[in-house]
Amino acid sequence: MSWLDTFLMAFQAIVRNKLRSLLTALGIIIGVGSVVVMVHLGQSATRSVTDEIASIGSNLLFVMPGTAQRGLGGVRSIARPFELEDVQAIEREVPGILVAPALTTNATVVFGNANETIPVVGTNNNYFVVRNHGVAYGREFEDSELSAGAAACIIGTALVDEMYLGQEPLGSTLRVGRTACRVIGVLEEKGQSMGQDRDKTILMPIKAVQRRLVGKLDVQTIYVSALIDGSTRTVQKDIESLLRQRRSIASRADDDFYVRDTQDIAEALASTTNTLTVLLGAIAAVSLLVGGIGIMNIMLVSVTERIREIGIRLAIGARTRDVLLQFLVESITLSTLGGIIGLILGVVGTWLVTTRMKMPFLLSPAVMLMGFFFAVAIGVLFGYFPARKAAHLNPVDALRHE
Amino acid sequence: MRGIYKIYGAGAAEVRALDGVDLTIRDGEFVAIMGPSGSGKSTCMNIIGCLDVPTAGEYLFRGVDVARLDRDELALLRRHFMGFIFQSFNLLPRVTALANVELPLIYDGVKRSTRRARASEALRMVGLAGRESATPNQLSGGQQQRVAIARALVTEPPILLADEPTGNLDTAMSDGIMVQLEQIRIERGITIIMVTHEPPIARYAERVLYFVDGKLEKDGPPAEVLS
Numbered sequence A: 001m002s003w004l005d006t007f008l009m010a011f012q013a014i015v016r017n018k019l020r021s022l023l024t025a026l027g028i029i030i031g032v033g034s035v036v037v038m039v040h041l042g043q044s045a046t047r048s049v050t051d052e053i054a055s056i057g058s059n060l061l062f063v064m065p066g067t068a069q070r071g072l073g074g075v076r077s078i079a080r081p082f083e084l085e086d087v088q089a090i091e092r093e094v095p096g097i098l099v100a101p102a103l104t105t106n107a108t109v110v111f112g113n114a115n116e117t118i119p120v121v122g123t124n125n126n127y128f129v130v131r132n133h134g135v136a137y138g139r140e141f142e143d144s145e146l147s148a149g150a151a152a153c154i155i156g157t158a159l160v161d162e163m164y165l166g167q168e169p170l171g172s173t174l175r176v177g178r179t180a181c182r183v184i185g186v187l188e189e190k191g192q193s194m195g196q197d198r199d200k201t202i203l204m205p206i207k208a209v210q211r212r213l214v215g216k217l218d219v220q221t222i223y224v225s226a227l228i229d230g231s232t233r234t235v236q237k238d239i240e241s242l243l244r245q246r247r248s249i250a251s252r253a254d255d256d257f258y259v260r261d262t263q264d265i266a267e268a269l270a271s272t273t274n275t276l277t278v279l280l281g282a283i284a285a286v287s288l289l290v291g292g293i294g295i296m297n298i299m300l301v302s303v304t305e306r307i308r309e310i311g312i313r314l315a316i317g318a319r320t321r322d323v324l325l326q327f328l329v330e331s332i333t334l335s336t337l338g339g340i341i342g343l344i345l346g347v348v349g350t351w352l353v354t355t356r357m358k359m360p361f362l363l364s365p366a367v368m369l370m371g372f373f374f375a376v377a378i379g380v381l382f383g384y385f386p387a388r389k390a391a392h393l394n395p396v397d398a399l400r401h402e
Numbered sequence B: 001m002r003g004i005y006k007i008y009g010a011g012a013a014e015v016r017a018l019d020g021v022d023l024t025i026r027d028g029e030f031v032a033i034m035g036p037s038g039s040g041k042s043t044c045m046n047i048i049g050c051l052d053v054p055t056a057g058e059y060l061f062r063g064v065d066v067a068r069l070d071r072d073e074l075a076l077l078r079r080h081f082m083g084f085i086f087q088s089f090n091l092l093p094r095v096t097a098l099a100n101v102e103l104p105l106i107y108d109g110v111k112r113s114t115r116r117a118r119a120s121e122a123l124r125m126v127g128l129a130g131r132e133s134a135t136p137n138q139l140s141g142g143q144q145q146r147v148a149i150a151r152a153l154v155t156e157p158p159i160l161l162a163d164e165p166t167g168n169l170d171t172a173m174s175d176g177i178m179v180q181l182e183q184i185r186i187e188r189g190i191t192i193i194m195v196t197h198e199p200p201i202a203r204y205a206e207r208v209l210y211f212v213d214g215k216l217e218k219d220g221p222p223a224e225v226l227s
Helices: A003-016 A019-058 A084-093 A126-130 A143-148 A157-164 A206-214 A233-244 A263-306 A305-316 A320-356 A367-391 A397-400 B039-050 B071-081 B097-107 B112-125 B142-151 B171-188
Strands: A060-065 A099-109 A116-125 A135-138 A153-155 A172-174 A179-187 A202-204 A221-226 A257-261 B002-008 B015-021 B031-036 B056-057 B082-086 B159-163 B191-195 B207-212 B215-222
Touching: A003 A019, A003 A153, A003 A157, A003 A221, A019 A157, A019 A263, A019 A320, A060 A233, A084 A099, A084 A233, A099 A126, A099 A157, A099 A206, A116 A206, A126 A221, A135 B082, A143 A202, A143 A206, A153 A157, A153 A172, A153 B039, A157 A172, A157 A179, A172 A202, A179 A202, A179 A206, A206 A320, A206 B215, A221 A233, A221 A257, A233 A263, A257 A263, A263 A305, A263 A320, A305 A320, A305 B071, A320 A367, B015 B215, B031 B039, B039 B159, B039 B191, B039 B207, B071 B082, B082 B142, B097 B112, B097 B142, B112 B142, B112 B159, B142 B159, B142 B171, B159 B171, B171 B191
Parallel strands: A116 A202, A153 A179, B031 B191, B031 B207, B082 B159, B159 B191
Antiparallel strands: A060 A221, A060 A257, A099 A116, A099 A172, A099 A221, A135 A179, A153 A202, A172 A179, B002 B015, B002 B056, B207 B215
16 A cells, blocks of 8 residues: 555545534644744744844943842842042953943932923943943033033933924923933934833933932942953953952952842843743643643544544455554554644744734744654644554454444 | 364453354355354354454465465455455445456556556446446446446456345346456356345355355255255
8 A cells, every 4th residue: 555545545535524623733733833922922022022122222231239140130238339549440441341330329300381200311422432322412521510510411212202393492491300311312213121221321420410409429339341351350350359349358258239230130030030941841742742642532532433434444455554654644644744734823923923023923843843743743643542543443344334 | 174163352351253154165156055044154254265364274375375374465365355345335425436346457557558458348247337437426336236246357366256246236237246246256267255144046056055143054056955
């Protein structure tokens, strides 16, 4: 008996029982479809996280007071904050870098009838380069404004949209906290990043924020951008030893500050999303397994239903192997068809979800191949037992079966 | 065939479907097996047709001891030497007449085009040319049995085994089928072994075996056995 004939026979049996075949394959369709969607979503989530981190600025280091925790946790212990002298020291001692201090506070911002609480970042002109967030129009801070802590501000596009309602922001005066502040520029539009709306922010000279808004001469975060690619590790080491020295930390004591690379953050986030991907994939795989059991169930029913047919086939000279193959090929064909349909639905589903959630739509051939072969394997695995049962029927009993 | 026993169950529940049957059937014979229900006539035919194996005794098929053959060898033997027809026709439902007749050829690995031609030829032989694409439920009982005959003979086996071939047919159709079988037998010189409980049908045979309680009671020409 040729392979083509075996396959045709199986295919005809499937077509003859369309509804039953569809129900059988449904488990596999849903299983493969959900594996494909879940794993792909996990991967594109990972990708969108890494993309976002790249958009924050590459070769970027964060220097913060306190003790770093593993993962994404924040700062726990209260440590002495940095001062502008620390920033100047880093700028002076460590070569090949750009440094921007930052002090962020939430302030009530009022313009006309509109008022809103918005994070205000005190910094200097290096911020635009280091955080990869430049001025779209207007100008940067002037040196005199920086050194005097003048009430000049550069605002995010969200403010322009929400508070100015089409009025010209440049040259206008905003009230930030209790300070009247002149708008000198508007930032580029950046959108959401790491759960923050980067367009809803105001930049002011750091001295202005220190004196007029916070009332302390602290620097909360120091952003450092390494100008040479791949030098972040050495820059990190240099900053660490410099700050240890400046903060008089004993040689065996732990740092009371930490330096974080965006790479670190990216890795931490990626490992989280990867765990999630594996988890989702595993859940989907369980549904694929359940689909396989569904195939076995229906095939067993089908064997019982067709005992007489099997008897006829045995009587006219089908060998054990022929009947075994017939049923095995039938279940494999069903699961393969289910796998193909599941793949298509999975890809469509992934596309729908990623476009809705504004995530990158990427397809991984490895995932699709794996899902497909898993489906075929399930066809073999769960088709074998019913097929064996059919093939070992006694011809006389099978023929007598009503 | 010598000292054949077929025993179902054991101990007190033991049923001797065949109880020491000695029998020789020669090529080209037309044998009818008769007897009351439960006399072992179907069991005897199943053993002759290698669908079943005897519990004890020796069955030599053309000199080969069938007891020594395994399941697949028996299947091959059936494929090449036996054609079966049944009381209930046993055609595959929802499959065309042509495909039903093709089935044994598929298992024999015959090429598709040859298969088609041979199946059509077999259908023509039983007078069903033009009904190739009909499914069993579109055919009358007599036509279905003819399709079954075509299927049994498409591989050109030397032996045709018929288990009550006319049991589900009316007298006119029965006679039609019997005339057909007789004609094919003469044309091809095949052996026909037929189980029946209708004496008029048995009269078509040359030799009648009469079973009672698993034992072969009478063996001879119909005129003698049926009187």
